[in-house]
Amino acid sequence: MAPMTFVIVDRLRKVYQSRGTRQVVFDALSLTLDRGEVVALLGESGSGKTTLLNLMSGIDTPDAGTVLLDGVAVHGLGEPARTLLRRERIGFVFQFFNLIPTLTVAENIALPLQLLGRSPQSAHEQVSRLLAETGLAGAGERYPETLSGGEQQRAAIARALVHEPALLLADEPTGNLDEKTARRIIDLLTGLVRRKGATLLLVTHSEAVSHSADRILSLRHGQVTAV
Secondary structure, X not given: OOOOEEEEEEEEEEEEEEOOEEEEEEEEEEEEEEXXXXXXXXXXXXXXXXXXXXXXXXXXXXXXXXXXXXXEXXXXXXXXXXXXXXXXXXXXXXXXXXXXXXXXXXXXXXXXXHHOOOOHHHHHHHHHHHHHHOOOOOOOOXXXXXXXXXXXXXXXXXXXXXXXXXXXXXXXXXXXXXXXXXXXXXXXHHXXXXXXXXXXXXXXXXHHHHOOOOEEEEEEOOEEEEO
């Protein structure tokens, strides 16, 4: 069966202006992601990788161009609809974990389900399953500060996947980890995503991390090219 295109980024343009300085981040940037595909996007610091993720998820607005997510024009939606789209269909994994320190691991993971109004019983079952799948069974009642960096990132991955998003955006998810831990985290992340049939865009500056992907792209000078 031929792959189905799931995300279309078409001719995005983004310009920042500050104190009379004009910076063109992208001009006519395009890329596509197939449903169920794991794609790594390589780029140096400052190349616009995070800006691209923000545009794809509707957090930021392009000056021109379109983003289609499963046929839906993301920037044709109003802000409430874009927020709902992110809650329902998109998961995020960040470099610095972004776990809430006053909540337990289980409570952190359950947050996306609470925002969607899922029942406590359903949320508990989903969280328990993700804790087991990420190797954190028994750690649900602990607080983030008691976990290692690798364990915190596993909890962040569980939180990103608990609502079963169709698209996962990972922004330098191993940039804060040692090489050995980073390898385990990437194997865990890509394995879970493939089992759940989600699409993953893995943004990184590490070529070693990118080798777990089905396809590798490079972002340079505001354009995406195949590697």
